[in-house]
Amino acid sequence: MTTPGQLGTTTVADRAVRRIVERAADEATPGRTGRAARGSVAVHGPRAQVRLTVGLGYPAPLADTVRRVQDHVTERTRHLAGLDVRRAAVTVDTLTLRAPRSRP
Numbered sequence: 588m589t590t591p592g593q594l595g596t597t598t599v600a601d602r603a604v605r606r607i608v609e610r611a612a613d614e615a616t617p618g619r620t621g622r623a624a625r626g627s628v629a630v631h632g633p634r635a636q637v638r639l640t641v642g643l644g645y646p647a648p649l650a651d652t653v654r655r656v657q658d659h660v661t662e663r664t665r666h667l668a669g670l671d672v673r674r675a676a677v678t679v680d681t682l683t684l685r686a687p688r689s690r691p
Contacts, residue, residue: 599668604628604635607667608660608675612639615659616652622681624656635670642681653677 612624
């Protein structure tokens, strides 16, 4: 039987975490127009420092949308990679006008 002192460690590459983060940001903004999120990640032991650049549809509640992205990225990174993200830094660099909805 392996004792806790004999257990190894699991290392998740920055590139793998970046992909998780980018996918999670895209999941948090379904149906938006614009391009996919771009991220950068630095893993330091059990923590990850995350920066994202996203394009969002407009009009939209931007502050609420960014908060939703931050929360979802934090949760998915913790769940999938076992890493703690204090707060994802999100930059919105593009707003794309959504087509108006037609009325019946």
